[in-house]
Amino acid sequence: MTDLSDMPVLPQVDEDALLEELKEKSLPLPVIKPLLTRIQNEAHHYFRETLDADLLVRHRATLIDRVLRALWRFRNIATQDITLIAVGGYGRAELHPHSDIDLLLLARDEDSINRHASDLQDFITLLWDIKLDIGHSVRTLDECVTEAEGDLTIITNLLESRPLIGDETLYSELRARITPEAQWPAAVFFEAKSEELNTRHDKHNSADYNLEPNVKNSPGALRDIQTITWVAIRHFGKGTLQALEDNGFLTEFEHKRLASSVSFLWEVRYALHMLAGREEDRLLFDLQTQVAEVLGYKDTGRQLGVERFMSQFYRHQLSTMELSDMLMMHFTEDYMQCDDDTITPVNEHFVLCNGYLQLTTPDLFEKEPAWLLRVFPMLAQISESKGIHSATIRALRDNRNLIDEEYRQNPEHNAIFMTLMRSRSRVVRELSRMMRYGILGRYIPSFGRVIGMMEYDLLHKYTVDEHTFRMIRLLRHFRYGDVRERFPIASRLIHKVHKKEVLYLAALLHDVGKSREGDHAANGGEIAEAFCSQHGLKPADTHMVTWLVSNHLLMSNASQRLDLSNPDDIHQFAVEVGDQYHLDMLFLISVADTHSTNPELWTPWRAEQMRELYRNTQAALRRGLENRLHKDDVIEEIQQEAIAQLQDYGLPEARAREIWGQPGEDYFLREGVDNIVWQTREIDAHGNSAKPLVSVRQTSDRQFEGATQIFLF
Template sequence: MSVPAVAPPCADSLKASYKTAKAALLERFQSATNVDGLMHALARATDDALKGAWETCEMPASAALIAVGGYGRGELAPYSDVDILVLLPDHETPDHTASLTARIERLIGMAWDLGLEIGSSVRSVSQCIDEASNDITIQTSLLEARRIVGNEKLFDTFEGRYQQTLDPRAFFQAKVLEMRQRHAKYQDTPYSLEPNIKESPGGLRDLQLILWISRAAGFGSSWRELDSRGLITEREASELRRNEGFLKTLRARLHVIAKRRQDILVFDLQTALAESLGYKATSSKRASEQLMRRYYWAAKAVTQLATILIQNVEAQLFPSTSGITRVLNERFVEKQGMLEIASDDVFEREPNAILEAFLLYEQTRGIKGLSARTLRAIYNARDLMGRDWRGDSENRRLFMAILQQPEGITHALRLMNQTSVLGRYLLNFRRIVGQMQHDLYHVYTVDQHILMVLRNLRRFAMAEHAHEYPFCSQLMGNFERPWVLYIAALFHDIAKGRGGDHSVLGMADARRFCRDHNVGADDSDLVVWLVEQHLTMSQVAQKQDTSDLEVIKQFASMVKTERRLTALYLLTVADIRGTSPKVWNAWKGKLLEDLYRATRAVLGGAELHAHSELKSRQEDALALLRLETVPENAEKALWDKLDVGYFLRHDAADIAWQTRVLYKHVESENPIVRARPSPIGAALQVLVYVQDRPDLFAGICAYFDKNGLSVLDARVTTTRHGYALDNFLVAHPDHDGHYRDIANLVEQQLSTLLTAEGILPEPSKGRVSRLVRTFPITPRVDLRPDERGQYYILSVSANDRQGLLYSIARVLAQHRIGVHAARINTLGERVEDVFLLDGKTLSDNRTQIQVETELLRAIAA
């Protein structure tokens, strides 16, 4: 007697079963803490529902239903998307049969009816492989593919082909680029007041990324496996599991409370979430504040450990670039751009070396961060950073030196905060790490806001950012001992959360710091005054009638000196900009600038300090022009078209030479090219002035490449009326140093080239030096928007070779990305180039990743 076939379940019974199962799981989760158990159980319940739908729709035996993405891992948050793939044989696609198309449509429709947030795709095996090779997002989602139901052999075929085409190195580079882009979207900080648990730096996505790249490389797909392979220590694995569990729990409970997919810790849900986890409000702390502080410390730990892990994975994937690059001193070496301790016990033997590490990080060109070994040693040395360490005179000297370096201050202090060194050196700073500000004005925690203010002050002092706030850059260029402002920035909000007026309480901290660190009396008074008055100028500008002369006089009598006024203005602009990207606007800027100018007039100060660098360069240039019998005021035609950054990037001699050449041709329709032997060395200086266009920079670089001229320096300026004013320093490796005889030839050829339009040639593959072949470095590309989002800043680090600059410029030109400014920096056999790029094309995320990928390929030696 034949056994009757079991009828497939009907849609209504499937829906009821799934709804009941999910409700029971969520009810149990309300009183339980096992988030992994919940997420795995939800995935199993979803599997059962989809299997039933597959049977009900009578899907063909040749096909398979595949879970991808997070669902492929066997994990589902309560209201996560359910990403599925209907996998078909190569010879069988929906286009071939209407019956198959109807079944697939019915399956997806039934999945939606079940209450699943479906994300679906239908592909053959070959289509999967092709799509994965062209899209890193698809490649990542397929990495964790898992068969739910259907043809097992077909799935095995897919897995085999996928693994064959997976390139672990390319996957690693693409995911790291993607991570940087994602971090930039969240201002490179986990400390937003409403962070995204999944996507923000230090969130779940960072943990998933580590496991993805480890799995792709065959190093393991769990923390235990990474521990056993030696990529992390047992303690680090435990920390990762603990923080991952906490973040997963937050996300799951947030979903349950919101009754929908909700990954952002919005203010509205923070209190309910905190209370669901057992936090209770106290007289001084809200329940939400306690929860968020715990979140920030978890995100901070994830950020630190992720940095260590990514470096360790990179070292194994690229072993040829993992050796020592150079010895810095007895305590530190450089390994491929990372600062590494010479021995594991260096901090135990010499605790002063902890701060020395951050000073070297600032001082050593080419150092991009601390190595995994150094980060581990700092973490293990935290017990050494006590009262005696803080009071040590050498440590105080080192800390002041960190604040007084010409560059790298912001990065160093951020790194000190990430590694908890800053909070252990400044104990009151530790109290505000992760402290929220419930004023809907600041979008960062107190510690991150302070570091943002410091960053803004530093940007005023950097020529490549002069286009953002030219007046502030002009004032900062004339300000003596700018490190005084950096100390004021560190302390202006350090007393928040203690009760009382944080400005008054912060004064005491600032005064004590200045006394302990031997800051001069005048500078100490200025720092303390700035901390006390850091809100005053903003309040006067925005809340008082500054057209009333008495208001200006009263403000001037409080300020007393132009140095105080300038310091307060710069700190105020930096402070407002450091609250939120949305708070600053042009109107606030005008109010503050008008108040500054009016107050300075009352004080009777000069517009610029007599010995300012900026004014000095202009006056020296004018003196040189008079010697050349250039008519008086003739320079204005050109200078009025140039921003502050131009004058900061060129010395007086270059400004005079370029002005003499161009003052009669400011509106020229024809290219102006002039060349001369460089006054600073054996090289040719080439000036190009022409109406700007996207491929201009690449075209000029192509000419130099074709003629064997290496670009030693490039200073690119775009005038206010759309002209490119570019200055190049070029040299030929086989030239005898006498460049005067080729200057006229370069002028003629380059002028002709700029007049004609042509296709950019393929870049030449110049030979790399023996030193480069022996000590190769990993090429690095960093592309991110500037403060205003108008431009993008591209940083490139690579081995130097002939044609490298043109290779970069050609990629940019092919995507019609204009170069607004450039700084070429050659450090022996290595280049560290920075470009300011037009940002319209780069606003598209896919295009940005494509450009970064092509640049990496172009700069590889």
């Protein structure tokens, strides 16, 4: 027999019984506060057992409805000429544990407000006293209509409103006066919401938000889906995913996929609120592990549970962005019908419709699958293109299953992909599109396995795919003068590279080895060698891509590990690099990789370390590896130059050597002539004083430009 004692149950509230209890005890706080605590505790227990946020967020809204109605009735607030309305997320009947409960107290006119002012104030004060997270406004019907006409946020809140208690005719009048015919026509509303969405994406697409994404406001998160539903309400009168399917904007498969992402994001948001004990929508670093544990993500031999969870989160983001892009495009096309003036032929299969690439041969991808790839290098060459038409996006996605191993091995398809990598413009934009629409991950499965992969540390600010695209973008940006001051050597070297696709391929593949166990650089090198050979690169280019992928950490690590003034260390590094061409290419890859991993790592000190390693290695290569510079010779040269300068100041060689004593070889290699001269003169001037010597100056060293130098002896 099944033991039901541990089965989770949903919290319940009987509105009439609650009202009777309130009347009996007269004081609402002793009744309501324990009730709200019970509701929350039971809901959290239910969530931990079931992870059913879909049911809970709606059920919580229902329970709060009952509590608010009971309190309204307990206060005997009139039901004529005034009504209590749920707006915003609460109006959608969605309440996470600590979401704001947004309320509109709507009155027929100023007289109605004045008559009920005391009751309304008591009601709001009571809600504050019981610690409900409420947001409220009190408006007359005319005020509501006027403000909605000029404020996008207000009209959006009212679109999803619903009456809770009071004068229902008043709410009906409000709805009648804010129709698309009366204010905010559907096309105008869509344009405003599109601009709002783009602004929000720009704000939440920074490095910090990639590391700690916002489950509500980040690109591909809940607000994107809500934007679609708001536009649908204005367009169709209904804002459900089912309405989008019924009107042909979503297929059944797309509907299920988007609903699955909503459910996942709701689970994450519920867990965040529950664990933080407040309205927290950002996946803060210290909460990510806890959320992953609550949602059941376990550590494996290859990945931490939190990394698996965040990878899943980013994949849902990507899926949501793909579908929301397509839906917003669908609405755009509805409002901006193509005509002869807005259609530009591209070829026999495509036209530009209002700037968006539209497929004119519906079964093209099925009949000629090579076009699944050919679309992207073609778009890279069309400067006036704004994007891809929704029908084309859907056709790409519906046929991407045609990309199998036989497709990948086809020389024609390999040549098309290399055409994009050799394109003079828009390479990263089109690679990003390929990924968003599911083509890139199918064509390069090893890259597909690292899409959304997160490394759980404060070093890596982006997922592997985002980091990769930023790296390629920076490599391409080295060509332009606006980065010359920050990347002087890279900006010079990039113009010496004749086959820039070698760099871009190395960047694209440099982290794909993270999908396997073991050394990701070595794994990536194996993948890169096979990929380049398959894509017809010449042996020398294949070698270079493979070597760069296998050694992409070599220079970055060496710049921090080696003594850059020690000729022995520099010689060993030069031997590993081999020649000037390898050094140049490795420097470009290393700078782009370090900066795009985390821009905050690219400090002036780190940049100068890399440049010094490059310059010293370049000197060693020019001298010839067989003519290595010995450390003793370098130290002797430094000492002799320092002595010559000190003698100019009147300090004899014997006194200099007396002061130096036995500081060790590292002192001379590390400090250089300028510092040695300064420090020696300061010690000499200090004489036989028993007091400590503290000397301060502004440094002229390029490595520490603008810094204050302090010498303690």
